[in-house]
Each structure stands twice: as C-alpha cells, then as structure tokens.
Amino acid sequence: MSVHTLEIDGRMVTALEGETILAAAEDAGIFIPKLCAVEGLSAPGACRLCMVEIAGQNKLRAACLTRAAEGMVVRTETSALREQRKLLVELLLAEGNHVCSVCVVNGYCELQSLAAALDVDHVRFTPRYPARTIDLSHERFGLDHNRCILCTRCVRACDEIEGAHTLDVAGRGRTARIITDLAEPWGHSESCTGCGKCVRTCPTGALFLKNKPAAEMKKDSGFIRQIIAARREKIWI
Amino acid sequence: MTPQILARAREAEQDRQSRLRDRILCCTVAGCLSSGAGAVRRSLEQEVERQGLGGAVEIAGTGCMGLCGDGPLIRSSKRDLIYSKVAPGHAPAVIAGAHPAMTADHPFYKGQRRLVLANSGRADPERIRDYIAAGGYEALLQAVTRMTPDEIISVIRRSGLRGRGGAGYPAGLKWELVARQKSPVKYVVCNADEGDPGAFMNRSVLEGDPHRVLEGMVIAGRAVGAQQGFIYARGESPLAIERLQTAIGQARNERLCGERIFDTSFNFRIDLRIGAGAYVCGEETALIASIEGGRGQPRPRPPYPPESGLWGAPTLINNVETFANVPAIVANGAEWFSKIGAPASPGTKIFALAGRVARTGLVEVPVGTSLQTIIEDIGGGVPEGYEFKAAQTGGPAGGCIPASALGVPMDYDSLPAIGTMMGSGGLIVMDSSTCMVDIARFFMEFCMEESCGKCVPCRAGTVQMHSILERITRGEGDPRDIARLMELADLLQNTSACGLGIAAPNPVISTLRYFREEYESHIHARRCPAARCRMHGEAAA
Incomplete structure (x- = not known):
C-alpha cells in the first residue's frame, strides 16, 4: 500500500493511500474541529466544520471527504477558518434549544466543548427557540429533538454498524428531524434492537440513557472503531 | 423500424398534411390550456364538423408558441399565421382566415431563433408521425x-x-467522461426537475415536443455506451x-427506443421517475439519490456522476434542453451549430420571460x-407608465441586473461577471413598484424552505439570513x-x-x-422606497 507525504499546518505528515486529510491529521495529533464525522462510519460532510485550505485550490475542502495526496499543503487553522467555524457553531446554537445548565451531558457535550475551544462566548444570531418534542417512549433511551444538531451519527451507526436502520431523517431544512421507523414512537419500534450505539455516538444530549445521572453520561464513539477492527480480525474480547 | 420505413412514414405524413386545405394547430401546453385552449380546440373541431370540412381541415394540438401572456394561441399552418387570445366564439373566423393574426415577422418572433422549439406550432406532441414528418428520428438513424x-x-x-x-458545463x-469509463452498466439521466419559481422552459419542451428529448x-445512450435511461420529472407537471x-x-x-433500435443490436430503454417536488432534487447527486429510492439530498462530490452515479455506475446527467439540442446538432453537424449564438457558448437558449x-x-x-x-x-x-428597475435572471440562484447593465449579453460568462447567472432560463422584469429587499427576502425564503437540511450553513444559515x-x-x-x-x-x-x-x-x-x-433606507429612514413593505408602526394602507 502506498504512502503519501503531505504538509498539514507546517508539519510533514504521512497518509495511507485513500486516507482522508482528517484521518491523517488525527493520526499526527492535529485537531480539526468536527461534529459529524466518526471514524468507522461513512462521512456525510454535513457539519462543514472541518473545512480546510489546500494550497493551489480556490475552494475550501471538507477534510473528512478529501483524500490526502502527495505533496498537498494543507492549512487547518487560519483566522478566516476560525471565524467561519465560530459562525457555524453559533448557527447551531441559535438553531436548537441548547441550554447547557439543564442538559444531561453538560460537561461531556461535543458541541459545548467545541464552542469553548473556539471562544464562542455569545451568539450573534437570533435564537429560533423552535418548538420541538421529546420521545421518551423507549424503555431505556430518550430522544430530545431540542438538542439535536442533525449530524446523523446515530442514523449511520444504526444503519452501517448495527444494520437495523431504525433511525433516519424526515422533513427538510429547518423542519428536518430524526425519526424512528416510519416516524413512530421509539418505544413501538420493531426494528430497534436496543443496542444503544446511537446513544453512544450522539455528540450532544439529544440521545441519552434514561435514569442515569449526568456524571455517567460521558460518551465515546471510539467503540465503533473497535467493533470494526474486531469484525475484521474476528477477535472478540 | 428500419431506415426505409422511417423514410416512408415521413413522406406519407408530409404528403397527408400537404393535401389538407388547412391544419389548425392549437397550443396544448399548460399556459394556453389554463387560459382556455381546450375549449377553443373543441369549438374548432365542432365548427369543422358543422361546416362538413372533415377531410379538408384538421384540428391538432401543438407545443408552446411562446406568447403565453396572449394565449390561447392558434396557428394556421397553411396561412402561416398565429392567432392570439382566441375564444371559442372565434372558431368560424379562424377557420375562414378572417380573424386578426400575427405573422412570422411580428417583433416577438423576429429576434428569436427557434431550434429547440422548432416543432412548437408545427407538430402535434401526441403524434409520433408529426415528429417524424418534421424530420424527427433522422438524427438517431x-x-x-x-x-x-x-x-x-x-x-x-x-x-x-x-x-x-445552468452551470454551462x-x-x-x-x-x-462517461464514454471513457470501462463499465458494463451505464446510465443516461435526463434532469427534468425544473423548480425555479416562474420558470417553465423544460416543462414546455416536454409538453410540446417530448420526442425531441427522447431522441x-x-x-x-449510443454515444456513451448506456442501455438504460431515466427521465426524472416533477410530479407537479402532470x-x-x-x-x-x-x-x-x-x-x-x-x-425507436427499447430493444433492437433500427434493427441493430443497440438497445436503450427509457423509464420515467417522478419526483415529489423537492427543489434540491435538481442537484445531480440528490436526483440520483431520489431515483435510487433514497432521501433526496446531495451526496459528496467527488466522485462525480460520470465516474460513479446511479447505483455506482457511470452516469450521464443532462438537462431537458441540452438533450433537446442533440438531434439537430447530429443532423446538421457541429459546424452549423457552432456558428449560432456566441463563440464561447454556441446555440440558443430558452428564457421564460415574465x-x-x-x-x-x-x-x-x-x-449572447x-x-x-x-x-x-x-x-x-x-x-x-411603468419604469424599468431590474431584471432577475437565474432564479433563486441568480441575481438582479440594474438598468445600467441592460446591454449585457446573455451568456454563461458575461452574467456571472455582473453577479448573476444564466441558470436554467428564468427572466423576471421588475419595475419601480418592486422592493429589492423584499425580492431578496422572497428568494431567501424559497431557499430556506427548499434546503434539504443536511449541511449546517444552508440549513441554519438561510434561516438566519431570512430572519x-x-x-x-x-x-x-x-x-x-x-x-x-x-458575513x-x-x-x-x-x-x-x-x-x-x-x-x-x-x-x-x-x-x-x-x-x-434601498437596504439603507429601510434600516436608517424606516422607509421602503418602493412603498411595498409595511414598516413597523405604520398604519395599514
């Protein structure tokens, strides 16, 4: 397998053939903000936070979708990119009903951490305060649409890893929302296996375990990588 | 169908039409139908019967003759005259040729060059013999x-x-690109998902001359090595x-499509797929997702459809008007076509003038x-009594052109230079009673409603810009x-x-x-220069 050498933020980095800029950067310990991409799941290129500059290209590229190429010169952190990411995070914060102080994942939320990392100390846009619902019909899980950022990690984990495809997106634009089966209450779902992969990949408090204190709500989508590796190696611990 | 049969069919139909005393063609496309063309056609048919002109005068349907605002339009093919605003009561006068009419040198037609719309006003879209008589399927042969x-x-x-x-690729x-791909399965897709507000170019071509698009x-399909084609049409254009x-x-x-075309080993099947009205499905990757039965939202590009499109196979996607240009180019040659229009973008373009x-x-x-x-x-x-203010081209993706830029040639390179685009051909003329901020708000609302919701800037950004x-x-x-x-x-x-x-x-x-x-006047003086927006606190007019 061939290896490419490229430059990311002034550092020489190696990438395997077919590897994305995002993966190459993460392997080298370079942090590129992202909310939708998860290692092991398909990349939709939806959050647009990982957009980077590539020398010689006049358009910005999503690092999660762009393959690393030999000799590429990538910049992941410029003042323009930083400002852009702040705007995107502010748009997300204004779009839903994100109230950290009463959220089950306060302290463990990827949206919250990212906002802090980008110095988002206030939101310049009018909050939309949309009227959204909460689905608590499932025995163990809850789905709070107020906190959903439509990254579709749950949809992809459910479809691509668990193979259940219980979750999907309905509606469009600002009315788009996650649904279970044919927009039925989650508790009535016949396809849901109750595996909980959706909850573990959710970057915010939109999907949560019922009856758990906030301190036990720490999530980590790294388990997807482990499942994929275990399936490939046929080794299960 | 063999070459001989095609030639015979063409001659027979031409001969049949030439022996008629007159062939009166009624526009049978949505615009004129909505202004009563159906009733006019029926009254013409009754009048022909009443006068006993059965075998001599034929009443037929035809495609869009252009002047939709003055519909219903009727054309007498023998007299080469077009009658506008025809009412059912005018039937006797139209048949007698006594009704006031327009000729081909009417200013509306003089500056036009009708290639894609060549059969509109001349052939019946519901009869393949009409299309063949006009030289149709010769290019395919x-x-x-x-x-x-x-x-x-x-x-x-x-x-x-x-x-x-719109993009002018x-x-x-x-x-x-598609032909070069080594794949046993390839597809040809016709993008007929025309969704710009006020635009009806593609719909009129499909309603008025569908065989041209099929051809x-x-x-x-023959050129790129595909055996299957899909037309993705809007459910709103029944x-x-x-x-x-x-x-x-x-x-x-x-x-002429399907199996063993012209008795050769070439097969090409065409199927229809009906969209559910999402504007974003006009975007090629969203259109592909929709045909596959998935959610109509764009997929990351690359890979581009010529490489990996419908079900992962190399796919050629062109617009209705692009395909409609092909038969004439193949029949008359590249030379002929390249001399029409602007050197960098030859040919003609249909605009929906409104x-x-x-x-x-x-x-x-x-x-150009x-x-x-x-x-x-x-x-x-x-x-x-009205004053020109701006022209909007390119639909929600386009921009407004002020009076100072009226001389701009309408082509794929000049319009982007002044901040708008050709788009698929919408062209709206606005006068001083139009508020430009309100127009911007209207189009932003359209984009906000039509955003698929997948990416954050479009889903949430349009909402904030609209607000x-x-x-x-x-x-x-x-x-x-x-x-x-x-920002x-x-x-x-x-x-x-x-x-x-x-x-x-x-x-x-x-x-x-x-x-x-105009923006500044709204913000600082709280006044809408076009007197269109009702300002906060202002009494209702």
Whole structure:
C-alpha cells in the first residue's frame, strides 16, 4: 500500500493511500474541529466544520471527504477558518434549544466543548427557540429533538454498524428531524434492537440513557472503531 | 423500424398534411390550456364538423408558441399565421382566415431563433408521425447506423454545446467522461426537475415536443455506451408526465427506443421517475439519490456522476434542453451549430420571460443576445407608465441586473461577471413598484424552505439570513444587519455542501451590490422606497 507525504499546518505528515486529510491529521495529533464525522462510519460532510485550505485550490475542502495526496499543503487553522467555524457553531446554537445548565451531558457535550475551544462566548444570531418534542417512549433511551444538531451519527451507526436502520431523517431544512421507523414512537419500534450505539455516538444530549445521572453520561464513539477492527480480525474480547 | 420505413412514414405524413386545405394547430401546453385552449380546440373541431370540412381541415394540438401572456394561441399552418387570445366564439373566423393574426415577422418572433422549439406550432406532441414528418428520428438513424460512438461525441464536442441546466458545463466533455469509463452498466439521466419559481422552459419542451428529448437521450445512450435511461420529472407537471408516457410508448412501439433500435443490436430503454417536488432534487447527486429510492439530498462530490452515479455506475446527467439540442446538432453537424449564438457558448437558449413587460412567455434566442433586445424588442419593453428597475435572471440562484447593465449579453460568462447567472432560463422584469429587499427576502425564503437540511450553513444559515431580511422589511432593521448578511453570505458560499446553499446568497449579494441604498433606507429612514413593505408602526394602507 502506498504512502503519501503531505504538509498539514507546517508539519510533514504521512497518509495511507485513500486516507482522508482528517484521518491523517488525527493520526499526527492535529485537531480539526468536527461534529459529524466518526471514524468507522461513512462521512456525510454535513457539519462543514472541518473545512480546510489546500494550497493551489480556490475552494475550501471538507477534510473528512478529501483524500490526502502527495505533496498537498494543507492549512487547518487560519483566522478566516476560525471565524467561519465560530459562525457555524453559533448557527447551531441559535438553531436548537441548547441550554447547557439543564442538559444531561453538560460537561461531556461535543458541541459545548467545541464552542469553548473556539471562544464562542455569545451568539450573534437570533435564537429560533423552535418548538420541538421529546420521545421518551423507549424503555431505556430518550430522544430530545431540542438538542439535536442533525449530524446523523446515530442514523449511520444504526444503519452501517448495527444494520437495523431504525433511525433516519424526515422533513427538510429547518423542519428536518430524526425519526424512528416510519416516524413512530421509539418505544413501538420493531426494528430497534436496543443496542444503544446511537446513544453512544450522539455528540450532544439529544440521545441519552434514561435514569442515569449526568456524571455517567460521558460518551465515546471510539467503540465503533473497535467493533470494526474486531469484525475484521474476528477477535472478540 | 428500419431506415426505409422511417423514410416512408415521413413522406406519407408530409404528403397527408400537404393535401389538407388547412391544419389548425392549437397550443396544448399548460399556459394556453389554463387560459382556455381546450375549449377553443373543441369549438374548432365542432365548427369543422358543422361546416362538413372533415377531410379538408384538421384540428391538432401543438407545443408552446411562446406568447403565453396572449394565449390561447392558434396557428394556421397553411396561412402561416398565429392567432392570439382566441375564444371559442372565434372558431368560424379562424377557420375562414378572417380573424386578426400575427405573422412570422411580428417583433416577438423576429429576434428569436427557434431550434429547440422548432416543432412548437408545427407538430402535434401526441403524434409520433408529426415528429417524424418534421424530420424527427433522422438524427438517431444516422447516429445508430452510420456513426460510431466516438464520432457522435466528437460532433457534440466540436459543436460547443454547453449544459443548459445552468452551470454551462461543456456537454461533449461530459459525454466523453462517461464514454471513457470501462463499465458494463451505464446510465443516461435526463434532469427534468425544473423548480425555479416562474420558470417553465423544460416543462414546455416536454409538453410540446417530448420526442425531441427522447431522441437526444437515445443518441446519448449510443454515444456513451448506456442501455438504460431515466427521465426524472416533477410530479407537479402532470401534463409533461402524460406526454412523456405517450411518447415513450409510441417510440417503443416503433422500435425507436427499447430493444433492437433500427434493427441493430443497440438497445436503450427509457423509464420515467417522478419526483415529489423537492427543489434540491435538481442537484445531480440528490436526483440520483431520489431515483435510487433514497432521501433526496446531495451526496459528496467527488466522485462525480460520470465516474460513479446511479447505483455506482457511470452516469450521464443532462438537462431537458441540452438533450433537446442533440438531434439537430447530429443532423446538421457541429459546424452549423457552432456558428449560432456566441463563440464561447454556441446555440440558443430558452428564457421564460415574465413580470412587468408587454409580452410575456417563452422566448428562444441565440446565446449572447443582449438582455435589452430580449426585454425591449421581443418583450415589447416595460409598458407605458411603468419604469424599468431590474431584471432577475437565474432564479433563486441568480441575481438582479440594474438598468445600467441592460446591454449585457446573455451568456454563461458575461452574467456571472455582473453577479448573476444564466441558470436554467428564468427572466423576471421588475419595475419601480418592486422592493429589492423584499425580492431578496422572497428568494431567501424559497431557499430556506427548499434546503434539504443536511449541511449546517444552508440549513441554519438561510434561516438566519431570512430572519434578518424579514426584520429589515418590517422596518426593524439594525445598522449592523448589512454586515451580518454579508458575513453569512460569505459563509454559505464558502462552506455549503451543494449548489443550493452556495448560490442561496446570490439574490442578497446582487441586490446589495446594485440597490444598497434601498437596504439603507429601510434600516436608517424606516422607509421602503418602493412603498411595498409595511414598516413597523405604520398604519395599514
């Protein structure tokens, strides 16, 4: 397998053939903000936070979708990119009903951490305060649409890893929302296996375990990588 | 169908038509039908029967003759006259040739060059014999029996035809990309998901001359090595769907599509897929997702459809008007086509002319015709008592052109230079009673409603831009709003995942560029210069 050498933020980095800029950067310990991409799941290129500059290209590229190429010169952190990411995070914060102080994942939320990392100390846009619902019909899980950022990690984990495809997106634009089966209450779902992969990949408090204190709500989508590796190696611990 | 049968069918139908005393063609496309063309046609048929002219005068349907604002339109083919605003009571006068009429040198038609709409007003879209009599399927015969796929592609490439869907990508290059792929399965897709507000170019072509589009697709199939084609049509155009179904059935019966076309080993099947009305499905990857049965939302590009499209197979996607240009190019040669229109973008373009202009409807002009010629000569200008303010081209992705730029040639390179685009051909003329901030708000609302919701800048950014514009038109604008709009416009252009989000700010950017003082008046003086917006606290008029 061939290896490419490229430059990311002034550092020489190696990438395997077919590897994305995002993966190459993460392997080298370079942090590129992202909310939708998860290692092991398909990349939709939806959050647009990982957009980077590539020398010689006049358009910005999503690092999660762009393959690393030999000799590429990538910049992941410029003042323009930083400002852009702040705007995107502010748009997300204004779009839903994100109230950290009463959220089950306060302290463990990827949206919250990212906002802090980008110095988002206030939101310049009018909050939309949309009227959204909460689905608590499932025995163990809850789905709070107020906190959903439509990254579709749950949809992809459910479809691509668990193979259940219980979750999907309905509606469009600002009315788009996650649904279970044919927009039925989650508790009535016949396809849901109750595996909980959706909850573990959710970057915010939109999907949560019922009856758990906030301190036990720490999530980590790294388990997807482990499942994929275990399936490939046929080794299960 | 064999070459001999095609030639015989053509001659027989031409002969039959020439022996008629007159063939009166009634527009049978949505615009005229909505103004009563159906009743006019029935009354003409009754009048023919009443006068006992059965075998001598034939009443038939036909495609869009352009002057939709003056419909229903009727054409007498023997007298070569077009009658406008015909009512059922006019039937006797029309048949006698005593009704006031327009001739081909009417200013509306004089500046036009009708290639794609050549059969409109001349042939019946529901009869394949009419299309064949007008020389139809000759190009396909040539492409299938006398040309190699490489030769067809070479003709399209040398003709300089550019995609008529809006982006203007060279069609020959796209065909070549698909042809070069080594894959046993390839697809040809016709993008008929025309969704710009006020645009009805593609719908009229499909309703008025469906065989032309089918012929173009089959030729494309032969050129790129595909055996299956799909037409993705809008569910909101039931008549276009009906005409396509009729035409596909007729072409299949005559072996002009389907299996063993012209008795060769070439097979090409065409199927219809009906969209559910999402604007974003006009974006090629969203369209592919929709045909596959998935959610109509764009997928990341690359890979581009010529490499990996429908079900992962190499896919050629062109717009209705692009395919409709193909038969004439193959029949008349690349040379002929490249001499029409502008050197960098040859051929013609259909525009849907609407708004404050004397004559509204469909116009087909050589690419590069100036906006002034279209509005003033063909459209008859802005009616007396009104003042031209701006022209909007390119639909929600386009921009507004002020009076100072009226001389701009309508082509794929000049329009982007002044901040708008050709788009698929919408052209709306606005007068001084139109508020430009309100227009920007209208188009932003459209994009907000039509955003698929996948990427953040488009889903949430259009909502915020719309809310700012709405605030300004309510008289509650903030002095920082213009800067905020520009910041968001920049974000959407730089980070959106597909053309919808990238182009959504265009109406705002172009109105800010040419009509900034209107924004400022709303924000600072709390006054709408066009007196259209009702300002906060203002009494209802």
